[in-house]
Amino acid sequence: MSFKEKIDINRLPRHIAVIMDGNGRWAKEKGKLRVFGHQNGVKAVRDTVEAAAELGVEYLTLYAFSTENWNRPALEVTALMELLVATINKETKTLMENNVRLNAFGDLKSLPSKCYKELMEAIDKTRNNKGLTLNLALSYSARWELIQMAQKLAQQVENKELASTDISEDVVSSLLCTAGMPDPELLIRTSGEYRVSNFLLWQIAYSELYFTDIFWPDFRREQLYEAIANYQGRERRFGKTSEQVI
Ligand code: IPE
Ligand code: IPE
Ligand code: MG
Numbered sequence: 001m002s003f004k005e006k007i008d009i010n011r012l013p014r015h016i017a018v019i020m021d022g023n024g025r026w027a028k029e030k031g032k033l034r035v036f037g038h039q040n041g042v043k044a045v046r047d048t049v050e051a052a053a054e055l056g057v058e059y060l061t062l063y064a065f066s067t068e069n070w071n072r073p074a075l076e077v078t079a080l081m082e083l084l085v086a087t088i089n090k091e092t093k094t095l096m097e098n099n100v101r102l103n104a105f106g107d108l109k110s111l112p113s114k115c116y117k118e119l120m121e122a123i124d125k126t127r128n129n130k131g132l133t134l135n136l137a138l139s140y141s142a143r144w145e146l147i148q149m150a151q152k153l154a155q156q157v158e159n160k161e162l163a164s165t166d167i168s169e170d171v172v173s174s175l176l177c178t179a180g181m182p183d184p185e186l187l188i189r190t191s192g193e194y195r196v197s198n199f200l201l202w203q204i205a206y207s208e209l210y211f212t213d214i215f216w217p218d219f220r221r222e223q224l225y226e227a228i229a230n231y232q233g234r235e236r237r238f239g240k241t242s243e244q245v246i
Contacts, residue, residue, distance in 0.1 A: 002222070002225070003222060003225035003226040003228075003229045004221075004222075004225045006225075006229040006232075007055070007225060007228050007229055007232065008232055009055070009056065011232055012055060012056060012057055012228065013057065013184070013185035013186040013228065013231060014057070014058045014059060014182045014185065015057075015058060015059040015060075015061065015181060015182045015183065015184040015185060015186075016052060016057055016059070016060050016061070016184060016185075016186045016187075016188065016224075016227075016228075017060075017061040017062075017063070017184035017186070017187045017188070017199070017200055017203075017204070017207070018048070018060070018061070018062050018063065018187075018188045018189075018190075019063045019187070019188070019189040019190070019196070019197060019199055020041060020044070020045070020062060020063060020064065020190060020216040020219075021189060021190050021191040021193055021197075021215075021216055022037075022190050022191025022192075022193075022214075022215030022216045022217070023037030023038045023040070023041045023215070023216050023217055024037050025037070025191065025215055026040065026215035026216065026217045026218065027040075027217075029215075034076055035076065035079040035080075035083075037215075037216075037217055038079065038080055038083055039083060040217035041216050041217045042083070042087050042091075043217065044216050044217055044218070044219040044220065045062065045087075046091065046094060047219075047220045047221050048060070048062075048219065048220075048221065048224055049094075049095075049098065049100060049132070049134055050094070050098055050221070051221035051224050051225070052132055052224065053098040053099065053100055053131050053132040054098075055228075057132060058132065058133065058182075059132070059133045059135065059181050059182070059184075060132055060133070060134050060135065061135040061137060061178070061184065061200070062134070062135070062136055062137065063137045063140070063197075063199050064084070064136050064137060064138050065080060065084075065106075065137075065138050065139055065140070066137075066139075066140060066141050066197060066198060066199075067106075067107065067139060067140065067141035067143075067144050067198070068141065068197075068198065070110075070139070081111065081112050081115050084111075084115055084118075084119075084138075085114055085115050085118050088118045088119055088122045089118055089122075092121075092122045092125055092126070095122070095125075095126050095129070095134070096125070096126065096129070098131060098132070099129045099130060099131030099132070100126060100129055100131055100132045100133075100134050101126050101127060101128075101129040101130070101131070101132070101133045101134065102122050102123050102126045102134050102136070103123060103133055103134065103135045103136070104119050104123065104135065104136040104137075104138050105135060105136075105137060105138070105140060105145075105177035105178075106137050106138040106139040106140030106141075106144070106177070107139040107140070107144060108138060108139065110139045111138060111139060119136075119138075133181070135177075135178070135181075137177075137199070137200075140177070140199075141198040141199075142196075142198050142199055142200055142201035142202065143198055143201070145176055145177050145202075146176075146201065146202065148175075149172060149175040149176055152175045153167060153171070153172075153175060172202065173202070176202060176203070178200070178203055183203045183204070183205070183206065183207065184200065184203060184204060184207050185207060185208060185231070185236075186207060186208050186210060186227065186228070186231045187199075187200070187204050187207040187208070187209050187210065188210045188211075188212070188224075188227050189209070189210070189211050189212075190212055190213075190214055190215060190216045190219055191213070191214070191215050191216060192211070192212075192213040193211075194211055206236070206238060208231050208234055208236065210227045210230055210231060212226075212227070
């Protein structure tokens with residue numbers, strides 16, 4: 001039985017987040033440069049997006065470039081940005097075919113202007129699509145996001161638009177990059193690393209974490225199905241006892 005057949009379509013996670021990791025090691029294993037790994041990571045992105053859209057997942061958030069990734073060698077950063085431009089350009093058609101609405105969050109203004117422009121164009125082109133929402137986390141880190149949120153909160157309190165006693169979980173959530181979206185029920189990280197690397201710290205408070213040894217360029221729909229089936233086999237208790245939730 002394939003993993004897809006094991007999936008209960010009525011209990012799909014509404015939001016899946018992915019830390020796409022292992023491109024460099026995948027390439028190194030093949031005696032190639034790291035950028036070759038990034039190039040091949042695009043195939044994994046395409047297959048994962050298509051599969052998530054087909055299943056009926058509502059939100060897919062892909063960690064594509066972290067705030068910390070700016071500290072990589074300039075050559076790799078440039079190659080990644082060029083790849084991003086080329087990919088957005090090429091893949092807009094695939095997004096349209098799959099009814100996918102593109103969205104991006106992070107410190108987007110720090111991206112090279114060409115990158116930013118391509119991104120905004122693709123977001124605009126896909127804005128009326130009603131299927132999967134694909135979030136690209138770009139130049140993103142959760143601490144950056146939380147600081148933005150705190151600054152907005154402070155501003156609202158300063159302007160007397162909000163009383164400090166009115167600050168609630170809902171107010172905080174509404175000021176994050178994922179405002180209006182459900183928190184991810186499932187967080188996937190590839191490449192055998194067991195950490196969250198500054199990704200969605202607020203939103204993953206109760207996410208189910210799924211780690212796989214596979215390097216990102218080898219990740220395909222079958223691995224997504226496997227992760228979802230694994231998620232569906234878990235009991236989510238949210239602090240309650242097992243007897244309370246069954
Ligand atoms: C993930 O793969 C892609 C990005 C972080 C941009 P890596 O480039 O981190 O690959 P490894 O972890 O070094 O193998
Ligand atoms: C996390 O991967 C960031 C992205 C996948 C974009 P990294 O490879 O940068 O994370 P660390 O450095 O291993 O924690
Ligand atoms: Mg890595």
